[in-house]
Amino acid sequence: MFEFTQEPMLLSALTDMFDRMGITWSSILLHFVALVILTVGLYLLLFKPVKKMIRERQEKVKKIEKENADLNEEVKELKASSERVLSEAKKEAAAVHESAVKAAGEQADGIVGEAKAKAKALVERTEAEMEGERKKLRSDMEKQIADVSLLVAEKVIGRSISHEDNKRLIEESLKKWSDEENG
Amino acid sequence: MIDLNEIGKSLKEKIARAGEQPGHSTGRIVYSGDGIIKIAGLSDVRYNELLDVRGGYRALALNLEHDSVGAVLFSGEDKVRYGDYVYSTGKAVEMKVGEALLGRVVDPLGGPLDGLGEPEAAETRPVEFPAPAIMDRAKVDKPLQTGILAIDSMIPIGRGQRELIIGDRQTGKTAIAVDAILNQKGENVVCIYVSIGQKASSLAKTVNVLRAGGAMEYTCVVCSTADDAVPLQYIAPYSGCALAEYFMYRGKDVLIVYDDLSKHAAAYRTMSLLLKRPAGREAYPGDVFYLHSRLLERAAKLSAEKGGGSITALPIVETLAGDISAYIPTNVISITDGQIYLESELFNSGVRPAVNVGLSVSRVGGSAQRKAIRQISGQLRINLAQYRELAIFMQFGSDLDGQTQKTLSRGAKLTETLKQKQYRNYTVREMIVLLTVAQSAVIDEIPVKKIAGFNEGLLAFMRADKASLLGDIDPDAAVSVGLREEILAAAREYMQYAFGGEDADV
Amino acid sequence: MAEQRPIAKVIVSETPDAETARKIEAFVKERGCGGAEYIVDADILGGIVISVGGKVYDGSLRSRLEGIRRSF
Numbered sequence: 001m002f003e004f005t006q007e008p009m010l011l012s013a014l015t016d017m018f019d020r021m022g023i024t025w026s027s028i029l030l031h032f033v034a035l036v037i038l039t040v041g042l043y044l045l046l047f048k049p050v051k052k053m054i055r056e057r058q059e060k061v062k063k064i065e066k067e068n069a070d071l072n073e074e075v076k077e078l079k080a081s082s083e084r085v086l087s088e089a090k091k092e093a094a095a096v097h098e099s100a101v102k103a104a105g106e107q108a109d110g111i112v113g114e115a116k117a118k119a120k121a122l123v124e125r126t127e128a129e130m131e132g133e134r135k136k137l138r139s140d141m142e143k144q145i146a147d148v149s150l151l152v153a154e155k156v157i158g159r160s161i162s163h164e165d166n167k168r169l170i171e172e173s174l175k176k177w178s179d180e181e182n183g
Numbered sequence: 184m185i186d187l188n189e190i191g192k193s194l195k196e197k198i199a200r201a202g203e204q205p206g207h208s209t210g211r212i213v214y215s216g217d218g219i220i221k222i223a224g225l226s227d228v229r230y231n232e233l234l235d236v237r238g239g240y241r242a243l244a245l246n247l248e249h250d251s252v253g254a255v256l257f258s259g260e261d262k263v264r265y266g267d268y269v270y271s272t273g274k275a276v277e278m279k280v281g282e283a284l285l286g287r288v289v290d291p292l293g294g295p296l297d298g299l300g301e302p303e304a305a306e307t308r309p310v311e312f313p314a315p316a317i318m319d320r321a322k323v324d325k326p327l328q329t330g331i332l333a334i335d336s337m338i339p340i341g342r343g344q345r346e347l348i349i350g351d352r353q354t355g356k357t358a359i360a361v362d363a364i365l366n367q368k369g370e371n372v373v374c375i376y377v378s379i380g381q382k383a384s385s386l387a388k389t390v391n392v393l394r395a396g397g398a399m400e401y402t403c404v405v406c407s408t409a410d411d412a413v414p415l416q417y418i419a420p421y422s423g424c425a426l427a428e429y430f431m432y433r434g435k436d437v438l439i440v441y442d443d444l445s446k447h448a449a450a451y452r453t454m455s456l457l458l459k460r461p462a463g464r465e466a467y468p469g470d471v472f473y474l475h476s477r478l479l480e481r482a483a484k485l486s487a488e489k490g491g492g493s494i495t496a497l498p499i500v501e502t503l504a505g506d507i508s509a510y511i512p513t514n515v516i517s518i519t520d521g522q523i524y525l526e527s528e529l530f531n532s533g534v535r536p537a538v539n540v541g542l543s544v545s546r547v548g549g550s551a552q553r554k555a556i557r558q559i560s561g562q563l564r565i566n567l568a569q570y571r572e573l574a575i576f577m578q579f580g581s582d583l584d585g586q587t588q589k590t591l592s593r594g595a596k597l598t599e600t601l602k603q604k605q606y607r608n609y610t611v612r613e614m615i616v617l618l619t620v621a622q623s624a625v626i627d628e629i630p631v632k633k634i635a636g637f638n639e640g641l642l643a644f645m646r647a648d649k650a651s652l653l654g655d656i657d658p659d660a661a662v663s664v665g666l667r668e669e670i671l672a673a674a675r676e677y678m679q680y681a682f683g684g685e686d687a688d689v
Numbered sequence: 690m691a692e693q694r695p696i697a698k699v700i701v702s703e704t705p706d707a708e709t710a711r712k713i714e715a716f717v718k719e720r721g722c723g724g725a726e727y728i729v730d731a732d733i734l735g736g737i738v739i740s741v742g743g744k745v746y747d748g749s750l751r752s753r754l755e756g757i758r759r760s761f
Contacts, residue, residue: 132300142190161735167709170737173748174716209747224745
């Protein structure tokens with residue numbers, strides 16, 4: 001920093017230096033004016049648009065940020081809904097599974113029941129068959145006995161019937177028929 | 184196990200009672216051959232009377248002549264001898280009847296064939312019995328569901344109807360009848376399956392199917408196999424019918440299957456020729472028409488005053504090479520109220536049941552059809568007829584416009600829908616679903632080859648996930664537009680599962 | 690006239706004596722027959738079977754036995 005006391009000296013030195021360089025105060029002034037004009041011009045022509053551009057970019061960034069946030073929100077929502085769907089699906093799956101198990105159980109019960117019924121029917125049928133066999137055997141035996149006794153009766157009657165018996169038989173028959181027809 | 188004392192006791196009782204035997208008339212065999220006997224004497228015997236032949240054999244008096252009686256033996260044709268005594272019984276042939284016969288396999292006289300002992304039936308009914316009078320009959324108004332889509336939708340059978348099942352051998356005639364019996368589970372219908380002159384092996388198969396399907400609980404099998412005496416084959420359908428009448432006159436609905444009447448006619452022809460009756464067309468005796476008409480006339484729907492029972496008869500007749508103009512087929516067609524005509528060509532090309540819809544008719548069943556089914560299946564016959572007509576043209580390879588192509592593809596899919604696996608019966612509601620879908624735009628999006636799988640899957644899906652919708656269907660009311668939309672929506676939903684998002688190529 | 694009337698067939702187990710034969714003759718004549726032709730058949734065991742025209746009178750032990758058999 002220059003000291004104040006030295007200022008006139010500094011000024012004169014400057015003037016001196018300007019003189020030697022051929023620069024006059026007026027030209028300096030003129031340059032200054034030119035600079036001012038340049039600055040104002042530049043400000044108007046360059047700075048403003050750039051500023052505007054920057055503002056716009058800022059806005060754009062903001063918008064993108066907002067969009068991002070929205071998207072995030074959406075993603076969250078989607079996630080939530082998908083979770084919901086998933087849980088519902090799980091619930092449904094459980095229900096389906098349950099009903100399937102129930103149906104399978106019913107079917108199994110049915111099959112087992114049927115098998116049991118079949119087994120029972122088989123046992124019953126076999127028992128009935130055995131009973132039938134017994135009955136058949138019995139009736140066969142009865143028939144055999146009857147046949148044999150009849151044969152025996154034939155033989156006995158054939159041999160033992162006397163002339164008188166036969167005569168009586170014949171006369172009885174004749175009388176019976178006559179009575180039947182007359183009565 | 185077996186109480187001998189008891190046998191002795193019961194025998195003694197019988198002997199004690201035996202003394203009071205009323206005197207029957209007596210005759211002697213003057214000819215015996217081929218199961219036919221001629222008897223001298225027996226002047227007071229009546230037509231169709233049961234005769235006792237010495238040795239405990241049975242015979243049926245069929246020819247009453249000036250000085251002799253012609254009869255057929257039920258058994259012991261190689262045992263009876265010339266000169267044996269024959270006694271009249273004063274009784275017609277009778278069949279044991281009663282609830283005890285259900286679940287049993289019996290011969291035409293009610294004797295057991297399933298090794299289960301004598302059926303404990305208290306009552307008997309004469310095998311020959313007059314058909315219900317006109318005044319005792321009512322209109323056929325209740326359907327008999329066979330569970331077969333093609334039949335229930337287009338050839339409906341009513342309770343009290345006589346519907347002939349006719350076709351060549353190996354066309355699934357018995358299968359339809361068996362399916363119909365299986366479908367009566369829980370319907371409160373008594374079923375009687377009469378087998379006439381069938382192979383014992385195929386009969387055993389049928390009985391096993393019925394037993395496995397739980398159908399024997401309400402079914403009686405009356406059978407005469409191919410090795411039974413001809414007279415047994417001859418009376419088998421009448422015995423079955425006597426049993427059916429027992430239930431009918433008690434107000435029950437009965438389904439009786441005669442499998443099959445061509446063998447019955449053949450058995451009657453054998454008997455008639457041996458009895459030296461004059462032979463007519465195809466060597467059948469003159470009364471072969473009456474043989475079947477008197478049998479099938481006994482199937483009827485009784486009026487409410489008579490208890491409202493019914494006998495639905497499904498006679499089966501076998502044709503040779505599809506010839507329905509032979510003697511027996513024409514006879515039975517004219518007696519019955521319609522016929523289900525099965526074709527071996529259809530059978531072999533995979534259409535099973537091989538019902539020829541064009542030639543099959545039901546003359547009275549339509550009025551008995553459930554309302555919803557009648558509504559949906561109204562267009563079915565026409566659509567199918569159109570399809571068949573066009574299908575013939577298609578063979579010429581001509582260019583087809585869009586409408587024709589649609590008719591063709593719909594027809595093919597309809598035919599595919601009508602195919603049904605054996606023993607896989609549909610309920611009425613399932614039928615409504617299938618028919619609704621098959622006649623809608625939904626079906627256009629499914630390729631023909633996938634129809635069968637789609638239908639099967641759709642029904643399973645409906646049963647599992649849409650049970651309430653299935654329950655909402657009322658077979659006795661018209662299908663509303665809303666209900667139709669719901670059914671179609673369910674079908675679309677299932678299509679999503681079945682074929683995923685991909686568009687199934689038509 | 691008597692010769693043109695039919696002959697009844699009488700089946701017996703043994704030839705009847707004169708008294709029984711007379712009764713049989715009377716029985717068949719009552720029913721419009723000219724006479725009786727006897728056939729001996731031990732198989733009927735005892736008693737008598739008479740065929741007159743289309744009618745058969747059966748009074749044999751055989752038929753009684755068969756009756757018992759039938760009732761079993």
